[in-house]
Amino acid sequence: MNKTAVVLLSGGLDSTVTLYYARSKGYEPKALTVDYNQLHKIEIKKAQTTTKLLGLDHCIIPIALPWKGSALLDTTIPIPKNRKAIANHEIPATYVPGRNTIFLSFALSWAEVADAQVIFIGANQLDYSGYPDCRGDFFQALQKSFTLGTKKGVEGAAIHIETPLLNMNKKEIILLGKELHVPFEQTWSCYQGAEKPCAACDACLLREKGFEEAGLIDPLM
């Protein structure tokens, strides 16, 4: 069986753990990063360090979106800070319209050209930030469109979207990362573009809670 897989790698904690998970399952990952002009571009450098370390094929695709509509793209929209109820079904200002659909559509294209049968994405719907494009039912629907809309799908060899972290909480993701020897210092979560994590945005708070519950020290802090 062909074990090539395209792995979406933002450089964040979840996608890096997912990359290591795919390798642990015997896949030969091709890493795909989309540079969508996010403020926290530092995550892309982390992703590059990781794939260099592992000697992986890595594509970074720059897309120049002429629109914004997200606090991750537009410095005039404040990034929410010190929120108490993060996953409270409100969609925060850091939501980027269409982001995972765009990322996965590029992954689909590469997967079909590279003859990969699997796409990995490190989304999770438990300890997450309230983004609708991180939920299982979204991936299921998109999967169906991938099966129907590709040559491989028509030929009965559909490309599958794998979401191994979907129902894990941050603590479990971090423990899995530890088991897989993920270099946590080479992952980035903070939404701010600064050199040190802000320790106040949703991404930082979720990460902090995860490390605390896992009984581990975050090397970035």
Add this chain to the structure above:
Amino acid sequence: MNKTAVVLLSGGLDSTVTLYYARSKGYEPKALTVDYNQLHKIEIKKAQTTTKLLGLDHCIIPIALPWKGSALLDTTIPIPKNRKAIANHEIPATYVPGRNTIFLSFALSWAEVADAQVIFIGANQLDYSGYPDCRGDFFQALQKSFTLGTKKGVEGAAIHIETPLLNMNKKEIILLGKELHVPFEQTWSCYQGAEKPCAACDACLLREKGFEEAGLIDPLM
């Protein structure tokens, strides 16, 4: 009701007719063109001329795909010529993996940011070139993922994919274009990058058949 719509405009016959159709239905179109480094870039110039003529907002997004896998991207893959049975359920070498998924994911992102409730795409599944991402069941599945994966969808104001040409043949599309006063000389179908249409590729043959059956002269020929 908000009548803003994002219209995918390649500069081809079908997408240009779709743009005029959307206008005729009272929509205020925002045109979206993806420059995916196709050999027949001339279509993008046609698209620009059309939107300038109509005074429309027009975004052209360049994406630098690091992979090819299609005769429209790779000069070493021959473009099929003088094929007799075009829509014979074989997927031709001009198929671009993931193309409509990528195009529609960008359209989704813009639609959500611009508060548009509709995306128009000029796909059709009758006189078409055998691409799986031009079929109705593909669009239905993708539609479901758009509803589930966006803030607007979660809030009950899902962005809809409209495919007005889906079940029309080329003759009908051309007659609709005539009715809507589409300047056919400002549309481009040929897959080759030359200044004159090749009159032999699938796109040229389908266009020729359509004009013949409609009893009209193609101004490009």
